Amino acid sequence: MLNVARQFIIRLFPIFFAGAASILFIMHRVPLPTLTMIEPGFSTCHLPCWAGVTLYETGFRDSVKIITANLPNWDVSVQGTNAQYGFYANQDQKQVGGVVYEDRGSVGRMRLDMIFPLRYLLDTLGRPYCVRANHLSSIDVDVVLVYWRLGDSAAVGVMKLDPPERWSPGVSIESLLILSSYEECSLFDAQPWRGFARLWHYQTNNVD
Numbered sequence: 001m002l003n004v005a006r007q008f009i010i011r012l013f014p015i016f017f018a019g020a021a022s023i024l025f026i027m028h029r030v031p032l033p034t035l036t037m038i039e040p041g042f043s044t045c046h047l048p049c050w051a052g053v054t055l056y057e058t059g060f061r062d063s064v065k066i067i068t069a070n071l072p073n074w075d076v077s078v079q080g081t082n083a084q085y086g087f088y089a090n091q092d093q094k095q096v097g098g099v100v101y102e103d104r105g106s107v108g109r110m111r112l113d114m115i116f117p118l119r120y121l122l123d124t125l126g127r128p129y130c131v132r133a134n135h136l137s138s139i140d141v142d143v144v145l146v147y148w149r150l151g152d153s154a155a156v157g158v159m160k161l162d163p164p165e166r167w168s169p170g171v172s173i174e175s176l177l178i179l180s181s182y183e184e185c186s187l188f189d190a191q192p193w194r195g196f197a198r199l200w201h202y203q204t205n206n207v208d
Contacts, residue, residue, distance in 0.1 A: 035120040040089070040096055041112075044070045047125065048153040048178045053100065053107055055153060055180040060085075060102040067100075103180070110178040118146065119169035121157055121176075125150070128193045130185035133202040142199060144171070147190060154182040167199045 036043040041051035048055055051070040053063050064085050068076045074089040074096075088097045097113040122128075125148045132145045142161040147154060156177040161167060185192065189204040 035116070035124045038120065039114055039116055040071050040074065040091075041067070042124075047155050048150045048180075050110060050112065050178060053110065055108065055110070055178065056103070056106045058107045060100070060105055060107055063100045063107050071096075108180050112176040112178070113174070114176070115172050115174055117169065118157060118159065118171045118173055121146070121148070121155070121173065122169060125155060129154075130190040130192050131194075131202040132185075132188065132190040132204060133199050135203060142167075142203075144199070144202070145190070147185065149182050152180075152182060154179045161199075167196055169196070 044050070044052050045054070052058070052066040058066060064076075064078050064080070064087060067087060068074075071089050074091045076087060076089040078085055078087045080086060083102050085100045086097070087100070088095070090096075095114075099111045100107055101109045101111075103109070128146045129149045130147050132147075134143050135141070136143060140163060142163070144159045144161060144167070146157040146159070148156075154177075156179065157173040158175040158177065159171050159173055161171060165171070191202045194201055
């Protein structure tokens with residue numbers, strides 16, 4: 001009986017090995033989704049540039065025209081003043097919004113309102129510099145800001161976690177801030193990146 005079972009296992013092994021090899025081959029051939037593949041504007045240029053707009057290089061009055069040109073097949077609408085332009089773009093069921101802020105005639109900073117997993121920014125920008133978390137006790141929500149240093153600029157991912165949602169690479173970013181200057185983490189009570197340690201490691205205080 002033992003010999004029969006052994007013979008059965010030996011015969012199954014090549015089938016199992018071939019199946020595993022096929023899965024690995026498919027995984028190798030099919031690229032995993034990336035930020036540039038999933039979200040608009042990121043394939044045009046690298047952060048801190050987005051959709052062709054670069055902080056302090058792109059003129060403020062030209063920014064909306066450039067964004068529209070780099071979001072082909074998107075329906076883009078704009079509202080603005082002399083200090084900021086708000087834009088909204090949609091394509092089928094997908095929406096993107098944001099604000100472009102003026103500083104001395106150029107684009108000084110940007111806010112992008114789009115939802116995508118944190119893992120995409122981790123894959124694109126690498127290890128974050130620091131993290132700040134606050135618990136809003138009045139609505140029982142954790143607000144988490146993840147900072148990346150990009151030379152003299154910075155990118156900040158903003159997330160809201162509703163308990164029992166776990167702090168993980170799959171958490172959704174709701175806004176991405178692109179800032180023209182970077183300040184040390186200690187100046188705004190952020191903590192150095194410790195990976196996905198328990199969120200209280202990054203919390204500064206509770207906010208009512």
